[in-house]
Amino acid sequence: MALTIGVDVGGTKIAYGVVDEHGAIIERGLRHSPAGSPEKMALTIADAVTELAARHSVEAVGIGAAGFVDETRSIIRFAPNLAWREEPLREKVGELVGLPVVVENDANAMAWGEYRFGAGRGESHVVCVTVGTGIGGGIVLGGELYRGRWGMGAELGHMQAVPGGRACGCGNSGCWERYASGSALLMEARDNAQADPAGAAHLLRLGGGSAEGIQGEHVTEAARQGDRAALAAFESLARWLAQGLADMAAVLDPGCFIIGGGVSGAADLFVDRVREEFAARLTGRGHRPLAEIRVAEMGPSAGLVGAGDLARFR
Ligand SMILES: [Zn+2]
Secondary structure (H helix, E strand, O other): OOEEEEEEEOOOEEEEEEEOOOOOEEEEEEEEOOOOOHHHHHHHHHHHHHHHHOOOOEEEEEEEEOOEEOOOOOOEEEOOOOOOEEEOHHHHHHHHHOOOEEEEEHHHHHHHHHHHHOOOOOOOOEEEEEEOOOEEEEEEEOOEEOOOOOOOOOOHHHOEOOOOOOEOOOOOEOEOHHHHOHHHHHHHHHHHHHHOHHHHHHHHHHOOOOHHHOOHHHHHHHHHOOOHHHHHHHHHHHHHHHHHHHHHHHHHOOOEEEEEOHHHHHHHHOHHHHHHHHHHHOOOOOOOOOOEEEEOOOOOHHHHHHHHHHOOOO
C-alpha cells in the first residue's frame, strides 16, 4: 500500500497525517505553527514528518501552504499571513527528511482532496471555492489540477466584482471576496443591524447590544432564528457567490462547483439561493447543462488529504 504524508500549514497550526491511496488518514497529528520564523517552520514540519515516517513506510510528502507557490511546486514566493518570502521549502524539508517533497497552495490541495475523495468524486471539471475570511479556490480541468503558468492561478477571490468597490488586503478594490466571503457576511450583517435595529433583534442581542459586538457565528445563529438582518446578509452572500460562479462558468464550464471553507458549515442557509441565482445569471442559460453546486464533504481534512495525494504525482 502506497502511503504518503500530507501537511497542511496554516497561520496558527500545522495539521499533518499519513494518507493512503483512498484518501483515508491512517494517523494524524497537530502542532503549533511558528508562523513568524521560516527556519523554525521548516524544522517543525520536518520533525512532524520524521515522527510519522518512523512508524509508517511512506514514499513522499505533500505540503499545502497558504501562499503563492511557484510552478515547480518548490518555492513559496509570498505568504500574506506567514513569514515566507522566496522560501525554498521543498528543498529545505526534503534535505531534513530524506524523502521527495512537493509544495502546493493550500486551496489547491483542498480542491484536489474534494475532487478525488469528496464532493467532486466522479467529475473531471471541478471548481472549488473556499469561502472563509476571504475566498480561496482550486480548479481541476480534465482531471488535472490547473496551476497556471507560474503557479499563481485560481486566486478566485481577487477577481474584481465591483470597480472602485470595497478596499481589499491585496491592494486592489472591489475584489469578489470583499462581497462573498465570511468577512463580507459579517460586515453586511452589522450594516443591516445598524440600518434596521428593529429587524435585527436576535443579532443585536447576540452582539451584546451593539452592531460592532456581532461576530461571525452570531449571523448564522440569528439567521436560524429568523432574524431579518441576518437573513438579508445571507441573501446578499448568495447573490454575490452566484454571480461569481456564473462568471467562472462562462470561462471554465465546469461540471460542478464545490463550496467549502468555514462559511460552508452554514450552507443550508444559502446554497439553494446560490443555485437559483446561478441558474438565473448563467450565460446561455436554458441552452446548456447546469453545473451542480455542491457543498464540500471533507471539512478541514481536505487540505491535508489533498496535499498527501498530490505528492503521488511527482
Ligand atoms: Zn483582492
